[in-house]
Amino acid sequence: MRRSTARKRLLALAGTALVAAIAFAGTALAHGGSLRTEAGSMSVPTWLFLLTGGGVVGASFLLASFVTDRALIRAIHDWRRVASAPLAGLTTVTQALSVLALVGVVAVGFDGPTDPLRNAAVLVVWVGWWAGYVATVYLVGNTWPALNPWRAVTQWLPTLDRNYPDKLGAWPSVVGLLALIWLEVVSPLADDPRLLATVIAGYSAVTLAGALAFGPDRWFGHVDPVARVFRYYGRVAPLRYGDDGLELRPPGAALAEPKLVDDADEVAFVVAILWVTTFDGLVGTPQWAEFAEAVVGAGVPAVVVYPSALVAGFGLFLWAYWTAARYSRQTADTYLTVGAIARRFAPSLLPIAAGYHLAHFLGYFLSLSPALASALTNPWNPPINPSVIVLPDWFGGLAVAFVLLGHLLAVWVAHASAYEVFPGRLQAVRSQYPFVIVMVLYTMTSLWIVSAPSAEPPFV
Amino acid sequence: MTDSNLTDSPDETGYETSVPPEESPAECPYCGRPLESERLLVLHEGLDHWERLDDDRREAFQEAYVGEGDDLRTFRLKMLALLVVVYFAFLFVYSYVMEDPFSSTNAALLLVGCWRGVR
Numbered sequence: 001m002r003r004s005t006a007r008k009r010l011l012a013l014a015g016t017a018l019v020a021a022i023a024f025a026g027t028a029l030a031h032g033g034s035l036r037t038e039a040g041s042m043s044v045p046t047w048l049f050l051l052t053g054g055g056v057v058g059a060s061f062l063l064a065s066f067v068t069d070r071a072l073i074r075a076i077h078d079w080r081r082v083a084s085a086p087l088a089g090l091t092t093v094t095q096a097l098s099v100l101a102l103v104g105v106v107a108v109g110f111d112g113p114t115d116p117l118r119n120a121a122v123l124v125v126w127v128g129w130w131a132g133y134v135a136t137v138y139l140v141g142n143t144w145p146a147l148n149p150w151r152a153v154t155q156w157l158p159t160l161d162r163n164y165p166d167k168l169g170a171w172p173s174v175v176g177l178l179a180l181i182w183l184e185v186v187s188p189l190a191d192d193p194r195l196l197a198t199v200i201a202g203y204s205a206v207t208l209a210g211a212l213a214f215g216p217d218r219w220f221g222h223v224d225p226v227a228r229v230f231r232y233y234g235r236v237a238p239l240r241y242g243d244d245g246l247e248l249r250p251p252g253a254a255l256a257e258p259k260l261v262d263d264a265d266e267v268a269f270v271v272a273i274l275w276v277t278t279f280d281g282l283v284g285t286p287q288w289a290e291f292a293e294a295v296v297g298a299g300v301p302a303v304v305v306y307p308s309a310l311v312a313g314f315g316l317f318l319w320a321y322w323t324a325a326r327y328s329r330q331t332a333d334t335y336l337t338v339g340a341i342a343r344r345f346a347p348s349l350l351p352i353a354a355g356y357h358l359a360h361f362l363g364y365f366l367s368l369s370p371a372l373a374s375a376l377t378n379p380w381n382p383p384i385n386p387s388v389i390v391l392p393d394w395f396g397g398l399a400v401a402f403v404l405l406g407h408l409l410a411v412w413v414a415h416a417s418a419y420e421v422f423p424g425r426l427q428a429v430r431s432q433y434p435f436v437i438v439m440v441l442y443t444m445t446s447l448w449i450v451s452a453p454s455a456e457p458p459f460v
Numbered sequence: 461m462t463d464s465n466l467t468d469s470p471d472e473t474g475y476e477t478s479v480p481p482e483e484s485p486a487e488c489p490y491c492g493r494p495l496e497s498e499r500l501l502v503l504h505e506g507l508d509h510w511e512r513l514d515d516d517r518r519e520a521f522q523e524a525y526v527g528e529g530d531d532l533r534t535f536r537l538k539m540l541a542l543l544v545v546v547y548f549a550f551l552f553v554y555s556y557v558m559e560d561p562f563s564s565t566n567a568a569l570l571l572v573g574c575w576r577g578v579r
């Protein structure tokens with residue numbers, strides 16, 4: 001009885017929140033859509049557009065703080081449907097297929113057409129895998145363990161089971177993730193099929209050697225950045241395959257569980273996921289081009305600019321997050337250590353990264369998917385002029401909506417986590433003040449990147 | 461600083477904590493987590509160790525939980541006020557920037573109406 005009135009109240013609240021957010025963001029969305037096409041005739045100045053985005057996230061925190069019924073929050077997060085699904089036998093098939101696909105990608109990369117829009121390897125890796133497949137991981141569920149071709153190969157071979165140095169923790173994956181993104185940004189990996197095939201072959205060699213030396217569980221659990229990104233993104237998704245079968249939960253509910261992030265290296269990895277998605281967009285803005293040209297003009301060697309910006313930005317993001325955790329200890333007036341707070345709330349950053357990824361790559365995926373399809377039908381001799389979908393103007397508004405949706409989910413996950421951690425309900429809300437400030441600032445940054453006109457990164 | 465690392469405790473609720481030496485925390489008898497006040501301890505016990513509590517402690521928890529309601533009500537009112545302020549601030553800024561005299565007049569009228577309603 002009480003549950004149902006509470007649910008009605010929540011529905012009403014969610015409805016109000018949605019209407020308010022739409023009313024708030026309506027003008028801003030129109031603005032975001034028009035920015036890309038006609039930057040000259042904008043009706044809302046950029047500062048106001050960014051401020052509105054920050055305002056929506058701040059307002060959503062205020063609205064979330066109205067939900068103070070612990071039973072209701074638990075009911076939402078504990079809601080689940082489990083279906084038995086005998087999928088275990090299927091993994092051998094999917095793994096075998098994905099090993100074949102890997103071999104095919106490398107072969108077409110080395111030997112197929114050199115035009116990136118016609119080369120199936122380039123299109124499969126960037127459009128099919130990095131844009132499309134990654135989106136399914138956080139929208140549907142993490143299917144990577146069933147596909148990971150490198151893991152499949154190492155499972156079929158005997159491993160050496162050398163001792164992995166435990167003190168390294170997950171730090172190698174943090175370094176690996178930053179290195180991969182650096183490579184992606186500075187080299188023409190998306191334009192040169194030969195280079196892409198070489199990099200994939202090199203990555204395969206390192207991954208196979210490492211996994212065979214330390215065992216696949218250690219390697220893909222601590223070192224391989226790709227498998228680890230998928231594991232974390234998969235926690236945002238509603239579906240999960242476990243011992244009981246296929247489990248359906250509300251999106252993001254799994255992020256409020258304790259011990260998902262259990263050390264400082266894991267916090268760093270989650271922050272790195274957020275930062276590399278941001279950096280990827282940042283280098284495509286005209287402001288970055290201006291900045292890089294000014295720095296190189298001042299005498300700094302061009303090769304240093306990208307790696308140092310990548311590391312400095314990562315340091316800034318980490319610093320901002322840990323500073324928020326430190327202040328959170330004060331605002332919540334708690335005995336929990338700063339580290340405990342930082343670990344507990346790190347997973348709530350993941351929906352933000354997912355929303356940002358979707359904003360950044362959905363348009364890319366849709367517009368290039370016909371080219372992908374035509375290259376796949378005949379990888380060695382695809383049609384000369386692959387068709388590309390031209391997206392309508394309002395699509396830019398959709399990107400802004402994804403960024404905001406990611407933040408709204410993040411605010412909710414953090415709210416629910418705080419209720420799990422802190423016995424006092426006001427204490428829980430107070431613990432979120434510093435995080436919300438950081439989130440509002442981050443929203444404005446990412447909206448600025450998403451709505452900026454695109455430019456070619458210089459010196460790459 | 462006395463560090464008591466609770467991450468190895470068998471209880472799922474174990475958190476790493478550190479208590480300033482001059483403070484005397486209320487320690488949870490079930491999982492050892494130091495709480496910042498007696499009231500928070502009662503709440504913590506009820507939330508995390510409900511099965512192990514006797515009737516007195518359960519009643520104390522229910523009282524404390526309901527008692528939070530007053531603070532929360534005040535807090536919600538403040539948040540609502542803040543929300544209204546933010547909303548109208550945006551409305552004004554938008555109507556100013558868009559140079560649309562009607563929406564700013566409407567916003568002003570709405571605001572006056574709300575204020576009268578509150579009074």
Ligand SMILES: [Zn+2]
Binds near residue numbers: 490491493
């Ligand atoms: Zn306890």
